[in-house]
Amino acid sequence: MKRVKPKYKAIIEAAVKVIAENGYHASQVSKIAQKAGVADGTIYLYFKNKEDILVSVFEEKMGQFIEEIGTAIHTKENADDKLLTLINMHFGQLAADHSLAIVTQLELRQSNLTLRKQINNVLKPYIEIIDQIIVEGIEEKLFRSDLNIPLVRQMIFGTLDETVTNWVMQNQKYNLIELAPPVHNLITNGITHS
Amino acid sequence: MKRVKPKYKAIIEAAVKVIAENGYHASQVSKIAQKAGVADGTIYLYFKNKEDILVSVFEEKMGQFIEEIGTAIHTKENADDKLLTLINMHFGQLAADHSLAIVTQLELRQSNLTLRKQINNVLKPYIEIIDQIIVEGIEEKLFRSDLNIPLVRQMIFGTLDETVTNWVMQNQKYNLIELAPPVHNLITNGITHS
Amino acid sequence: MKRVKPKYKAIIEAAVKVIAENGYHASQVSKIAQKAGVADGTIYLYFKNKEDILVSVFEEKMGQFIEEIGTAIHTKENADDKLLTLINMHFGQLAADHSLAIVTQLELRQSNLTLRKQINNVLKPYIEIIDQIIVEGIEEKLFRSDLNIPLVRQMIFGTLDETVTNWVMQNQKYNLIELAPPVHNLITNGITHS
């Protein structure tokens, strides 16, 4: 409904840009309004308050992010392929949108706990996708049957997240996508000599 | 050295408690001063500004944290033992000090980028310890020789960090230390059926 | 006349209800519009601005209030009867319409001076009625000939107003109308032992 209104979209896009350019704490509502080409008050026709803008940014962007990943792995035949695809998509989408990468990896983490918990909620479907891959891998006997699923999920997510954050903090000066295969290899085979 | 002055220590300890109790954004300088039993102005005799308090908190606490880990792995004979010890120490120290765990995993991350970069600096010796273990493991032919060291380090750190953060966000309701062996196993062997 | 248009009346009635229910400062134009079942913009087809709504509320309601009093005293033979009737009507009409009592005694007084002066204008006919009764009473030799008419009028109006305001602020928990005879007695005879 409200998602199709052009001003809603414009404000979301403006917020991402303003936060990426100015940093979380210097992103005043008036700055977002100006970038979106609307009056300050117009923001409040579409969002309850400033926090609602930020949650919505995350919902919109991560919703799409997760959906793309879900669609991509859908076509893959086995858990291992799916995992590689997920890593490729995770890195690929953030590498393709530098502003978004800065916002999700650095800026939005400066928010207070309330907001962070709402953000975690948005990530739940992603968690479920990862868990699903792990379960499937076990069923296919590709992955070990003794895996502690939440722990594996935390390893996978923690590794991807830390890898992307490092890349962003080093000003994205190397190719993130190329890291997908070695990361996948690490996760599947570990670091030990076989 | 300013470090031996009793008020310096008192302010550091007060800051940890205040942040753990009230959260990052509700931790005003005056609250820290009160908890430390000094006047607001006295803070500025020992610290350049508020950010300097927080960096110092991290330096003091993480300095000790890293030192303990360094000492512990020093006695271990091979890279694999060292890695397991590092994980045990990482989890063990944070599990032993709940306030510190909350402050490092949740609260201090709400700080701005400048502070976060300084915090990263404090972590450099930890990074080097991890890197050293990896190099050693390769030399000992325990770990694969084709490892991309920064990537492996990001996997290790990302996994540990994500695991601890999850534990804190779930109110530390399970035993973190027990997770050290399976986490170590995941890192070394990966998730694939051997 | 704009007064016969149904939406004009609807907006006036909505305003009284909204102010009585929400208080003066929480009575936004949009709330009045909603209660009246019209669009916000429609308000401005019938009223110059928000102040004009409030003045009109007072004009309509107090106009009728004053008219009723005027009619009632018209049939009375002497000034003393007229005064008692006026008090009875003053108390009676406000006791009969609780919303109106709240609005006139409490809420509309929170308005700014400009509005209050316009409201005073609306009260002029009431002032004249009171003055007329006093003059008549003097002519009839019922009232003393040395009376300072504006002062007497202020005593009468001040007494009635304060009495009603007290009754409203105590949540109208006693019978206001019963106070008419003793108030009349006080005004006519004073407090001194005769």
Added chain:
Amino acid sequence: MKRVKPKYKAIIEAAVKVIAENGYHASQVSKIAQKAGVADGTIYLYFKNKEDILVSVFEEKMGQFIEEIGTAIHTKENADDKLLTLINMHFGQLAADHSLAIVTQLELRQSNLTLRKQINNVLKPYIEIIDQIIVEGIEEKLFRSDLNIPLVRQMIFGTLDETVTNWVMQNQKYNLIELAPPVHNLITNGITHS
């Protein structure tokens, strides 16, 4: 305690002047601070919030106002003298401080209900003084024994208040104090021919 601090007094005095000059709604905290010669933030060292300034203004000024009246009537021998003295003092003090008269009669009444109720609390001692005079007058057989005390008090207060308000709204262009004797006469003897 805090009442002797010079800045506290300065802020109170500044608030009266600013409200009298600019009106209640145009009296921003920054304007009061400027007139008091302090920084905006200093206000909040002495007052909880803006409302607290206004309540304190009333407390300070009316506290003194009431105290002066109490002292003055203390020396009078009978209730009638006391009543005349009360009226003289009531009119006299407001006539002597035009800013205060504007603030109490016009501006402070624009405040919201919460504040108005706190203001009413401050007036309680005044109510009690009036009631005490009435009781005394009855005991001395100067006043009638059938008086409804709250009603008489409302008549007295309502009459005085309305008289002062009229005087303020007509820009204080006549002598208010001269009205004390005729007002006293009206209250004691009523308007009827004896």
Added chain:
DNA sequence: GATGAATGAGGTTTCATTCAT
């Protein structure tokens, strides 16, 4: 060294009013 009273910049949100449809 220690104090703590004083400073003052900075930003979210509301709501009366307009005007294109």
Added chain:
DNA sequence: AATGAATGAAACCTCATTCAT
């Protein structure tokens, strides 16, 4: 006549930092 989406001005309060004592 009627709508309602859009406007944008305006102000309270917090809190890191200073400096006279």
